[in-house]
Amino acid sequence: MIEEGLAGKTILITGSTGFLGKSLVEKLLRSVPSVARLNLAIRSSSRRSAQERLEREVLASPAFRRLKEELGEDAFRRLAEDKLAVLELDLGRPGLGLSEAGRAERRLLNDIDKKSTEATRKATLTTAKCDIRHTSVV
Numbered sequence: 001m002i003e004e005g006l007a008g009k010t011i012l013i014t015g016s017t018g019f020l021g022k023s024l025v026e027k028l029l030r031s032v033p034s035v036a037r038l039n040l041a042i043r044s045s046s047r048r049s050a051q052e053r054l055e056r057e058v059l060a061s062p063a064f065r066r067l068k069e070e071l072g073e074d075a076f077r078r079l080a081e082d083k084l085a086v087l088e089l090d091l092g093r094p095g096l097g098l099s100e101a102g103r104a105e106r107r108l109l110n111d112i113d114k115k116s117t118e119a120t121r122k123a124t125l126t127t128a129k130c131d132i133r134h135t136s137v138v
């Protein structure tokens with residue numbers, strides 16, 4: 001039921017470097033393969049960019065051990081590249097602390113999302129199998 005509800009959806013996740021957030025990302029990757037994309041809101045630290053934090057603090061965490069064992073490292077890497085996108089932002093700062101590059105990235109993700117939604121809608125109308133209502137939070 002949860003999987004059906006999230007199929008094809010793009011989800012914005014905050015707190016993915018934290019204890020609960022990592023578990024949520026892992027659970028969605030493992031149990032909801034039909035989810036379209038997980039946009040992870042991660043702030044940079046003084047030592048690392050948000051992308052580096054994804055690699056070193058999230059994906060390298062023991063929370064993903066089971067999924068890596070089930071899929072193998074290569075397939076896990078492909079899954080992460082396919083489903084995860086980093087939005088470098090700080091929820092506590094004005095304008096979410098987005099740099100111009102971050103704003104451009106957000107526009108790009110929005111654009112991609114709209115195009116994929118449109119493609120999904122057309123395919124759905126063609127096959128007339130079901131009614132797609134795609135919700136995107138970016």
Ligand SMILES: NC(=O)c1ccc[n+]([C@@H]2O[C@H](COP(=O)([O-])OP(=O)(O)OC[C@H]3O[C@@H](n4cnc5c(N)ncnc54)[C@H](OP(=O)(O)O)[C@@H]3O)[C@@H](O)[C@H]2O)c1
Nearest residue numbers: 014015016017018019020021041042043089090091092093
């Ligand atoms: N753990 C539990 O058992 C439990 C139980 C009930 C409720 N909760 C609640 O659930 C929430 C998450 O818990 P947790 O254990 O996962 O906490 P956590 O390990 O401390 O993680 C907190 C997460 O929030 C992020 N964050 C904080 N301020 C941010 C900001 N300004 N911009 C972007 N990201 C920000 C942190 O990012 P950084 O890494 O950048 O700091 C981190 O990813 C908390 O509100 C907690 O009170 C937890």
